[in-house]
Amino acid sequence: MQQPLPVIGIIGGGQLGRMFIEEALRYNVSCVVLDSDPDAPAARLAQHHIQASITDAEAIHQLAAQCDVITYEIEHVFVDALEELEQLGKTVYPSAGALRIIQDKTKQKAFYRSHDIATSDFVLVNEPTAWLPAVRNKGWTKFVAKSGTDGYDGKGVQLMHVDDLLDPSAIPFNGAVVLEEFIVCEKEISVIVAVDASGNTCCYPAVEMQFDAKANLVTYLFSPATLSAQQQEEARALALKTALALNSPGIFAVEMFLDKAGHFLVNETAPRPHNSGHHTIEACYTSQYEQLLRILLHAPLGSTNLIKPAAMINILGDESFSGPYELANESEILRTEGVYIHMYGKKTAKPNRKLGHITILADNQQALIAKTTYIQSLIQIKPLP
Numbered sequence: 001m002q003q004p005l006p007v008i009g010i011i012g013g014g015q016l017g018r019m020f021i022e023e024a025l026r027y028n029v030s031c032v033v034l035d036s037d038p039d040a041p042a043a044r045l046a047q048h049h050i051q052a053s054i055t056d057a058e059a060i061h062q063l064a065a066q067c068d069v070i071t072y073e074i075e076h077v078f079v080d081a082l083e084e085l086e087q088l089g090k091t092v093y094p095s096a097g098a099l100r101i102i103q104d105k106t107k108q109k110a111f112y113r114s115h116d117i118a119t120s121d122f123v124l125v126n127e128p129t130a131w132l133p134a135v136r137n138k139g140w141t142k143f144v145a146k147s148g149t150d151g152y153d154g155k156g157v158q159l160m161h162v163d164d165l166l167d168p169s170a171i172p173f174n175g176a177v178v179l180e181e182f183i184v185c186e187k188e189i190s191v192i193v194a195v196d197a198s199g200n201t202c203c204y205p206a207v208e209m210q211f212d213a214k215a216n217l218v219t220y221l222f223s224p225a226t227l228s229a230q231q232q233e234e235a236r237a238l239a240l241k242t243a244l245a246l247n248s249p250g251i252f253a254v255e256m257f258l259d260k261a262g263h264f265l266v267n268e269t270a271p272r273p274h275n276s277g278h279h280t281i282e283a284c285y286t287s288q289y290e291q292l293l294r295i296l297l298h299a300p301l302g303s304t305n306l307i308k309p310a311a312m313i314n315i316l317g318d319e320s321f322s323g324p325y326e327l328a329n330e331s332e333i334l335r336t337e338g339v340y341i342h343m344y345g346k347k348t349a350k351p352n353r354k355l356g357h358i359t360i361l362a363d364n365q366q367a368l369i370a371k372t373t374y375i376q377s378l379i380q381i382k383p384l385p
Contacts, residue, residue, distance in 0.1 A: 009067030013040025016073035094250030142182035190276035191239035283310030317349035325349035
């Protein structure tokens, strides 16, 4: 007799959960979502929506009571509740231990150092008065400040100059903070690693990311990254080392800098599907979302090979307004072959809010760049009349 399919619980109901459920539905797998937003993008696709905070321990236990396995699509989860579930025998992927390390950037950076994972030089501070002495002691002119907790989508990160610290009011964060050496980059890349419960692994080809310096958000990416074969292997090896050190099944996006000297340095790791892997839905034989589903179902890992070179453009809210919106030029965008629009079902736009993405496929890198430049010129979010 065939075993019943497990029910998967997802903590967080954003676009990552939505795209995961789209894959789960292809396998007739039901999902329950926990999110406080009644209009959460994943909620309308879920079998059930528990409307409560992702930091509500009682709600997390309520989710677990309805599900066979738990995952999450955002780091700001009440990790103590996940540890309690694990102690009760519930499967949580990635593990609560891995999440506890990653969700606090001070612990994450210390973890890299303790596991001999290449990363930028840093110092940890606990109060604003410690910033200036710490930066002067390091001899940095430029540096990056990262709030230990609660950062997301470019928030909680600020590029600063040592002279900024002469004005105490310019210090943006209180509490535990990571101050990092500013790295002059040749490229910023991401490698997504999959680890299953048996320890089997696979990596997606490295992608090259372009950032909006003002919003500190990925605006678009290319896959594969323009790296030599040796550099691709070095990036893959460093990403794999990072993911395996966390000692947990799951999907891990390892973001890195390639500095001017040709060294890869781990910037941050996300224990979940990631913006830098959205293109895998159309561009790879197995998307990052299906890969996570396979891990949760204890199914074999899928091929991570690219079908075609790909680009992904984030569709962001315009800085000029907040409110109901529409994607302009949609017909023109869809006239181009190999272009796929994904809108996330968010009812209102806000400045730089992620509203969707577009994936673009082409036969070669040159054609891909030309097509991406054209599509990017058409993307515009407009207020509804």
